[in-house]
Amino acid sequence: MANTSQTPGKVRLLINRNFALLWGGGIVSAAGDYLFNTTLLLWIATQITRGQTWAPLAVGGLLLATSLPIFLIGPIAGVFVDRWDKRQTMLRMDASRAILIALLLPISGIVPLPFLSGGHLPAALQISIIYIIVFLASTCGQFFNPSALALTGDIVDEPYRARATGMTQMMFSLAAIVAPPIAALLFFAIGAQLAILFNALSFVVSFLAVLATRPPRSTRSLEEGERGNFLREFVEGIGFTFGNSILRIILIAAFLVVLYEGAFNTLGIFFLQQNLHTAPNLYGFLDTAMGAGLTIGAALAAAFAQRIGVARVLSMGLLIAGLFVIVYARLTSFLPALIVMFALGFLAGGVNVAVGPLLFHTTPKALIGRVAAIANPLLSLSSMLAIATVSYLDSTIMHNFHATLFGISFGPLDTIFLSTGILATLGGLYAVVNLRGVKLAD
Numbered sequence: 207m208a209n210t211s212q213t214p215g216k217v218r219l220l221i222n223r224n225f226a227l228l229w230g231g232g233i234v235s236a237a238g239d240y241l242f243n244t245t246l247l248l249w250i251a252t253q254i255t256r257g258q259t260w261a262p263l264a265v266g267g268l269l270l271a272t273s274l275p276i277f278l279i280g281p282i283a284g285v286f287v288d289r290w291d292k293r294q295t296m297l298r299m300d301a302s303r304a305i306l307i308a309l310l311l312p313i314s315g316i317v318p319l320p321f322l323s324g325g326h327l328p329a330a331l332q333i334s335i336i337y338i339i340v341f342l343a344s345t346c347g348q349f350f351n352p353s354a355l356a357l358t359g360d361i362v363d364e365p366y367r368a369r370a371t372g373m374t375q376m377m378f379s380l381a382a383i384v385a386p387p388i389a390a391l392l393f394f395a396i397g398a399q400l401a402i403l404f405n406a407l408s409f410v411v412s413f414l415a416v417l418a419t420r421p422p423r424s425t426r427s428l429e430e431g432e433r434g435n436f437l438r439e440f441v442e443g444i445g446f447t448f449g450n451s452i453l454r455i456i457l458i459a460a461f462l463v464v465l466y467e468g469a470f471n472t473l474g475i476f477f478l479q480q481n482l483h484t485a486p487n488l489y490g491f492l493d494t495a496m497g498a499g500l501t502i503g504a505a506l507a508a509a510f511a512q513r514i515g516v517a518r519v520l521s522m523g524l525l526i527a528g529l530f531v532i533v534y535a536r537l538t539s540f541l542p543a544l545i546v547m548f549a550l551g552f553l554a555g556g557v558n559v560a561v562g563p564l565l566f567h568t569t570p571k572a573l574i575g576r577v578a579a580i581a582n583p584l585l586s587l588s589s590m591l592a593i594a595t596v597s598y599l600d601s602t603i604m605h606n607f608h609a610t611l612f613g614i615s616f617g618p619l620d621t622i623f624l625s626t627g628i629l630a631t632l633g634g635l636y637a638v639v640n641l642r643g644v645k646l647a648d
Contacts, residue, residue, distance in 0.1 A: 229373055
């Protein structure tokens with residue numbers, strides 16, 4: 207059994223061998239995912255449905271196939287994640303995803319399919335196969351991600367968990383910045399095959415990295431030979447998540463703050479053109495600015511959050527983010543918007559780093575899977591509610607809205623963004639007041 211404890215002053219950048227392996231496999235897998243997701247979107251939009259009026263619907267279906275397992279499978283998966291050995295679960299899910307993604311190679315055009323006109327399946331059948339495989343791969347992720355979180359808690363001692371979550375956040379941020387533009391270049395130069403193959407192999411790399419770890423025996427919700435009761439275990443997870451004061455505070459505050467993300471994702475392109483008076487071809491730079499902020503924020507939080515106090519980093523980060531959303535709502539030019547988006551990413555990086563240590567501090571190991579599997583769908587629900595609400599408001603009730611208050615002019619988009627900023631600020635204030643005094647072990 208591996209000894210994962212670290213003595214102060216001797217901790218490495220990647221903390222210990224087990225975490226270094228997980229991180230190395232994870233960054234390859236994350237790059238593969240971003241490469242794959244961008245390629246699928248381009249493949250469906252520009253090739254499979256080219257010239258079809260229902261192309262936007264097909265792209266929306268892809269996003270739905272990715273998101274549905276979060277709500278349908280995620281909470282259920284948490285029960286089984288807590289029952290099973292975390293390392294074995296991760297190995298099974300990586301192997302399953304490698305096989306699933308590889309099944310897309312035959313329809314990607316890597317080899318013409320015999321007995322078919324043009325060597326390709328009909329568009330509707332290609333899309334159906336893609337949806338099914340994406341849905342199943344996302345389902346595997348609902349088991350893998352909580353298991354990886356729980357395993358991180360097993361192999362990293364509390365004083366180093368902020369660093370671990372920071373390194374993990376940096377891993378995803380870097381992949382999000384680098385992989386999508388590369389995916390677009392490769393797709394239009396070569397096609398979808400390379401991204402599919404890379405993603406399948408990335409899960410093989412992740413599998414080998416997890417296989418090489420030697421973690422301590424993971425805590426399980428059931429004793430050896432004990433028979434499970436799904437409903438009882440599921441209700442226990444919900445009861446603990448909302449019954450624990452710290453978790454409840456974090457979820458309520460985060461639910462309010464995440465609303466602005468849904469608004470930005472839905473109306474950001476329109477705000478860019480109408481309020482910032484900027485051409486749409488510069489829209490991607492806003493995401494780049496936020497991604498850069500996320501990376502730097504995560505890196506600094508990984509180094510200093512434990513000293514500052516992770517509860518303080520989380521609560522103040524949420525509060526200041528809400529204030530920056532209010533500032534963003536009133537902007538009228540592009541350069542200040544880039545600066546604010548960088549700041550929002552920076553704050554989000556710190557908040558994401560702080561959540562992990564607080565989760566581990568407040569949650570028994572036997573409940574980590576269920577708590578994570580309940581929290582993730584809840585925050586996704588917040589974003590989806592915001593998407594549905596703001597798209598409806600901007601299309602109907604507030605489409606022609608204009609008002610002046612104290613000499614300040616308000617239009618539909620800035621008013622919607624301002625409203626989400628106020629809610630985010632209230633969420634931050636709620637966290638600041640209620641998390642005051644919460645401290646973790648040094």
